[in-house]
Amino acid sequence: MDKKIKIGLIGLGTVGSGVFKTLKNFDNIEIVKIAVKNINKPRNIEGLDASLLTADPYEIVNNPEIDIIAELIGRLNPAFDLIAKAIENGKHIVTANKELLAKRGEELFRIAEKYNKVILYEAAIAGGIPIIMPIKTILAGNKINHIEAIVNGTTNYILTKMDVEGAQYSDVLKEAQKLGYAEADPTGDVEGFDAAYKIATLASITFNKRINIENVYREGITKIRAEDMKAANDLGYKIKLIASAYLNTNGQADVRVHPMLVSKKSTLAHIDYVTNAVSLSGYPVGSITLSGPGAGEFPTASSVVGDILAIAAELKISDYILPMMRCRHSENAVMTDISETTNKYYISINAKNNKGVIGKIGTICADNDISLASIVQRCVSDDNTADITVITELVQEKNMQNAIKLIEQDGNKVNSLIRVQVQK
Numbered sequence: 001m002d003k004k005i006k007i008g009l010i011g012l013g014t015v016g017s018g019v020f021k022t023l024k025n026f027d028n029i030e031i032v033k034i035a036v037k038n039i040n041k042p043r044n045i046e047g048l049d050a051s052l053l054t055a056d057p058y059e060i061v062n063n064p065e066i067d068i069i070a071e072l073i074g075r076l077n078p079a080f081d082l083i084a085k086a087i088e089n090g091k092h093i094v095t096a097n098k099e100l101l102a103k104r105g106e107e108l109f110r111i112a113e114k115y116n117k118v119i120l121y122e123a124a125i126a127g128g129i130p131i132i133m134p135i136k137t138i139l140a141g142n143k144i145n146h147i148e149a150i151v152n153g154t155t156n157y158i159l160t161k162m163d164v165e166g167a168q169y170s171d172v173l174k175e176a177q178k179l180g181y182a183e184a185d186p187t188g189d190v191e192g193f194d195a196a197y198k199i200a201t202l203a204s205i206t207f208n209k210r211i212n213i214e215n216v217y218r219e220g221i222t223k224i225r226a227e228d229m230k231a232a233n234d235l236g237y238k239i240k241l242i243a244s245a246y247l248n249t250n251g252q253a254d255v256r257v258h259p260m261l262v263s264k265k266s267t268l269a270h271i272d273y274v275t276n277a278v279s280l281s282g283y284p285v286g287s288i289t290l291s292g293p294g295a296g297e298f299p300t301a302s303s304v305v306g307d308i309l310a311i312a313a314e315l316k317i318s319d320y321i322l323p324m325m326r327c328r329h330s331e332n333a334v335m336t337d338i339s340e341t342t343n344k345y346y347i348s349i350n351a352k353n354n355k356g357v358i359g360k361i362g363t364i365c366a367d368n369d370i371s372l373a374s375i376v377q378r379c380v381s382d383d384n385t386a387d388i389t390v391i392t393e394l395v396q397e398k399n400m401q402n403a404i405k406l407i408e409q410d411g412n413k414v415n416s417l418i419r420v421q422v423q424k
C-alpha cells in the first residue's frame, strides 16, 4: 500500500470537526495530531481518539512526520506564527482563515515560495463553493475583469428576512442571534469586514495582483431600513450586500463591499438566506455564477478536504506541487478610490412637503452633473414631510456626495444612499 499522507489539524471547532469526520473515510490520509484549546472539553465525535489531541499547536508545527497542516482556528494570532513556522518546517498549508489571508497573505505566500510549499484556501472565500481552484486551473485561460458576489451568509440571511417579513434590521438581527445565524458580536459580518477579506483575496487571484485590504471600500448593512426594502421592491430590485471587484481598462482595480440594489431579474437577486454566490464575467467563457452553502461544518469541510487531497495527490508524485496551485503574482494592484468611481444610486429623502421641493432637489442634482432616472414622492406624513425616492443615472461618486450635502443643507434628511447594480 502507498505511504499515507500525514495531516495535522489546528482547531477542532465546527469546521475542524467536519474535516475530521470527512477525512476519516480516506485510506491514504492519516490524521496524526489535532491541536485544541481545551483538551478536556467533552466532544461527541465518533472515532476521535483522545490521544490525538494536544493543547500545544507547536507539537503539530514541529512534528517532522506531518506533511500537511490544516489551520482552522481563524484570526491573525497565533495563526500567522503557526503557519509561518510550519512552512519553514516543510509543511504544506490548508487554511480557511480569510482575515489572515487578506491582511498578511503576502508575507505568508512569500515564505511559502521560499520554502517551495503551497498554501491552499478554498474554504476561506465562500465556504463550500469551489471558486479559487476553478479560477486557478480550468478558468486560467480567461481574462476575468468583473466579479459580483454574495459571500456573507449572515447578512444575506438578515436582508432576506427583512425583505420577506418587512421587518426592521435590529429586530431581524436579534432573531438571527437567537437562532445562531449571527454572532453575539455581529460586527465582523454586518459591517462587511468578513466580505471585504473574502473579496480582497478573491480579487487577488482573479486579477493576478495583490489587493491591499486597506484600499477595499467597505460599508455594512446596519443602515438599511425596511422602508428601503419596500421601495426597492416597488422599483424592481432586491437589496443585497454585494462584494465586488472590477478591473478597468487601465488595469486599476475597484474592490468594494456595500449594499446594492440588484435587479430582480439578476441571478444574485435570487440568492436568499445563508446561501452564497459568486458571479464572474470572463473572456472567453462569458458569465458564470456559482452558488451554494457559504459556511457550516460540512460545506466548509468539503473545501478544506478538497485542498488536502489535491496536495496529497501531488505529494505522491513529487515534492514540487503543481505550479497552478501556487501564488503566481507579486505586483500590487493600483486601486481606484471610491470617490473616483461612477455608480447609479438609490436615494431616500425625507423632505418638508413644501411647493417646489422636488424641483429644488432636481436642480441640486443637475448642478452636480447628476441625471435622474426616476423621482417618486411616496407619501405625506402627519408631520407634513414627504418621502422622496430617487434613482440616478450613472454619476460620479464625488458629485453624488456633494449633492447629498447640499440636499441636507436645504433642510431635508437623506435617510439612505444605496448604490444600484449596473449591468456591465
Ligand code: HSE
Pocket: 151, 152, 153, 154, 155, 189, 194, 294, 295
Ligand atoms: N460569518 C460568515 C458568514 C461565515 O456569515 O458567511 C464564515 O466566513
